[in-house]
Structure formats: structure tokens, C-alpha cells
Amino acid sequence: MKILTRLWKENKGLVAFLLLMTVFRSAVADWNVVPSGSMLPTIRLGDRIFVDKMAYDLRVPLTHIRIAHLGDPQRGDIVTIDSSAAHELLVKRVIGVPGDRVALRDNVLYVNGVPANYxxxxxxxxxxxxxxxxxxxxxxxxxxxxxxxxxxDAPSPRSSFGPVVVPAGQYLMLGDNRDNSADSRYFGFFPRNEIMGRTRSVAFSLDPARHYAPRFDRFGKPLDAPFG
Incomplete structure (x- = not known):
């Protein structure tokens, strides 16, 4: 018991710091590794993205319990999803919000009957x-x-779908790498309470093709910046 008391006295500052960091990363802001290329070219392999956990909700740390509603995802937002359907954390782009009518025809996107421009x-x-x-x-x-x-050379079998109407409390998500993304075409609509945060920039980036050497040109790069 004396040993535990001594260890606590000697390390309570470190323990408090670690607890605060856990709360901060869970409820305020975090950085996430993106394990796949489903968001190429916006998010590259090796990117670590900055995630704003308070973009839409204030939650009890380490839970999905919402304390305050701060906003809702908008079309075009890149979000993190703690998906029960996929059984993992996903990063996708919001394409359809509640009430939207969405279709894909040979990878041409239609939102509310209006085709996207390419x-x-x-x-x-x-x-x-x-x-x-x-x-x-x-x-x-x-x-x-x-x-x-x-x-x-490897088109997705789901390059066409819909039209579908996004239900209340649900969102339709797609990856930017349209022929190689497991998204709403496979998992269906994503519930609002599974959307955990929004990302708008790269925190830092390590190049897996060069032994994880830093890509300094991508450190802090906005995800809405022009491609290149």
C-alpha cells in the first residue's frame, strides 16, 4: 500500500495529464489514421487527419451520449463514423442529408435530380x-x-444505384475513391448518432512507399485545398 501511495505522489501529475488527454481526444479533438485508400485522392495513404469532435455535438467522453447539439453535417463534409454496420471507424464524405434524393449512374452523381459537373x-x-x-x-x-x-480497369459493381431518399436522422456517405470504397452503397444509410466528428485538414503524413518518411508538404494541409 505504501508503495502505491508513493507511486501516486510521484506520478499524479502524469496520471492527471494522461486522463485529461484521454478526455480531450475523446470529446474535443483527435487525430486518426485512415487505414484504406477509400478517400483518395483527398486523403492519401499515410495521412493522419485532424478530427474536430465538437463540430456537431458535445458528448460524454468515451461514449456516444450527447450532452449538447451543436450542428448537423452538411453536404460535402468529410466525417468520421463509428459504424455499427461496418464494425469499425470510417472516414467518408457526406453526399445526402435527410430528405435528399440521391442516385449514381455510371459514377455520375445526382442529388435531388441535378447531376454533378465533372x-x-x-x-x-x-x-x-x-x-x-x-x-x-x-x-x-x-x-x-x-x-x-x-x-x-477495375470499376465498382455499384457504380450505379438509386435513386434513394435519405430518411430522417440518417445520412448517405460515399468515398472519393468511388470504385474502391465501402460506403452507403454497401452499408446503407449511416445514423446521425454514429457521426463522431468532422475533418478539414491533415495533421501530419507519413509515406508508406518510402519507409514512412514524413511528407512535410501535407502537414496541416486543408482537405478542401486544390488537388496536387
Whole structure:
């Protein structure tokens, strides 16, 4: 008992710091590793993204219990989802909010009957991040512009779906790497209470193709910045 008391006295500052950091990362802000390329090219393999845990809700730390509602996800937001359907933490882009009518036709997105606009940006631009050839397009819908990646040599069997209407309290999510993303096409709509935060920037990045050397040009890079 005396040993435990001595250890506590000697280390209580460290213990308090670790507890505060746990609360902070759970309820306020955190950085997450993105384990797949489903959000290429916006989020690259090796990126660690900064996540604002208070973008939409204030929650009891380490739980889904909401203390205060601060806002709702908007079309185009990139969010983290603690998905019960996927049994893991996902990072996807919000495409449909409650009441939206969404369809995909040969990878052309329609939101409320209006097709997105597409502008070619290049081919095979991030060869080190994917095993298949990629075609990159600037996709614009509802005032939101971002780059999507298509795989002409390995198209998704779900490059067409819908139209579907997003139910109340649910959201439709897609990955920017449209032919290689497990998203609402596979898991269905995502409940509002599973959306844990919003990301708008890269915290730091390590290149797996170069023995995890730092990619300093991506440190702090906004995710809505022009592709490149």
C-alpha cells in the first residue's frame, strides 16, 4: 500500500495529464489514421487527419451520449463514423442529408435530380497510392467541389444505384475513391448518432512507399485545398 501511495505522489501529475488527454481526444479533438485508400485522392495513404469532435455535438467522453447539439453535417463534409454496420471507424464524405434524393449512374452523381459537373484532372496521378490506374475528376455539386478517383480497369459493381431518399436522422456517405470504397452503397444509410466528428485538414503524413518518411508538404494541409 505504501508503495502505491508513493507511486501516486510521484506520478499524479502524469496520471492527471494522461486522463485529461484521454478526455480531450475523446470529446474535443483527435487525430486518426485512415487505414484504406477509400478517400483518395483527398486523403492519401499515410495521412493522419485532424478530427474536430465538437463540430456537431458535445458528448460524454468515451461514449456516444450527447450532452449538447451543436450542428448537423452538411453536404460535402468529410466525417468520421463509428459504424455499427461496418464494425469499425470510417472516414467518408457526406453526399445526402435527410430528405435528399440521391442516385449514381455510371459514377455520375445526382442529388435531388441535378447531376454533378465533372472536369478531368488527369490519369494515374498518384500511382504509388493504388495498384490500379486511376482517372481523376473535379466533381461539383451543390456548391461543393472536390476531386474523385475512378478506376476504369477495375470499376465498382455499384457504380450505379438509386435513386434513394435519405430518411430522417440518417445520412448517405460515399468515398472519393468511388470504385474502391465501402460506403452507403454497401452499408446503407449511416445514423446521425454514429457521426463522431468532422475533418478539414491533415495533421501530419507519413509515406508508406518510402519507409514512412514524413511528407512535410501535407502537414496541416486543408482537405478542401486544390488537388496536387
Amino acid at each position: 472536369r478531368p484532372e488527369g490519369t494515374n496521378l498518384l500511382a504509388s497510392d493504388a495498384s490500379s490506374t486511376g482517372e481523376y475528376f473535379a466533381e461539383r455539386f451543390d456548391g461543393v467541389t472536390h476531386t474523385v478517383r475512378l478506376s476504369p
